[in-house]
Amino acid sequence: MQQKQSSKSGDGVIHEFWALSSGKPYFYVVIAKSKTKRFQLNFPPELSDKLPNATVPAQIFCRDKVWDLVYIGDQVTKKFGLESWGKFMSENNVTAGDACVFELIEGDTKSSVVKFKVQILKDMFPDELKKKAVGSSLDKPINVD
Template identity: 35%
Template sequence: MQSSAGPSRKTPDVCTVKPKLEPGEESPPSVGEDQETTPLTGGRPFFTAIMAKTHVHKPYQLVFPAHFHRRLPARRTATVLRCGGRSWIMSYCGDTRLKRLDGAWADFAVDNGLLVGDACVFELVSGGGRAREELVFEVQVLRGGGMPWELAAKGDTDDDPIVIV
């Protein structure tokens, strides 16, 4: 896209994202058009997860992407997910073959009304590495069954950000 004010600069395509509902399903009460989102703080590692059925229904599993494992400890570690002014305490299972959050992830998914097709951006605020401190993630929930799958591959580095306009 070119601007008459300066040189050519590629900007991302913008799409409207609406929640995907199963037939007969109603929107959760926490989902609203005026829902506030906060930008990532920048400079911190993060990953995105597009919610699939196993994330938001039994067995309620959130497995961390392989590229993010190097940032996390190889042991079970206390973990806090912060979202919308609330916090959920759980454990990161870094001592298992599948690096995942424990069963308390279900509380987060249900409390936030996560649906298949929603996206969550997990920003690592503190912890990780070799230190024995708890992991803290700031989680951004992006509603929408129309979330382009291409976004799931972005956000691994500051050089390939997800831009939300």
Template identity: 40%
Template sequence: MDPLASAPEAELKMPLPQVQHVENLQMDTHAEDDDYWPLSKKPNFHTFVLKTHLKPLYQMVLPTKMQSVLPQATVPVILSCRGKKWETSYYGDRSNKRFDFHWKTFAIDNNLNYGDGLVFELQECSSGKVEFRVQILRGDFPPELLARVNGATSISPIVID
């Protein structure tokens, strides 16, 4: 027998969410030109920063769909992000096709955190060099909104107009 079938109707009703409206939102639009851009038709992949991408391992294994585009050899890689460049290598000839230990420098320099989004767009690919342009999409709550919300739970969601 369904235990909810005999419960009084008043007990079954969930409280309606109380919506908080955030109006006239002005976020920081002074991001550098290199921060975000629309993707082209070039090969790309995205990932969320996972624990393995950060300390102590600092391992970035590339997805299978990207592995098929890249050389099956160890090649130098340039990661471009926000007007700067980082050198690493891609181990395409190993079972775990990944960036080498220099990925750690990129992760630390860009203050990557668990939950951030990364978009890698292939700019150049040859047997001698691979270059990715990287977008970092922060996973934290925008500070511009913090002062305008109160509690923000599933019962009290935030709505941005």
């Protein structure tokens, strides 16, 4: 069982986070500043190879809420649908500098749905780790030495 921890960020919201110990594939993104207001998330190749090559329903579980999205897997770059991913970002006030950690909890190359548990690390991802952050799985963890 994963032990959740809580932290209050500068926006006064209590955020939950936990160690990734399930052995399931995961990846993270650090949100960068954008010249446009478009929100786009592309899946890294290490995870793309484990997901369907089709457009299927997706769900994100985060902060005791579920978001329904569209997973677009039939393009060269696999991603979430722009509108549904943007809604998730907006409703969670995800901004530049925040990190999102995605843990695959259901789905493989033959799945008709994909599900992710997501942690939002708001104002909690140190700059010195961003430079080292190459982690995308248990085999390639974030090195904090």
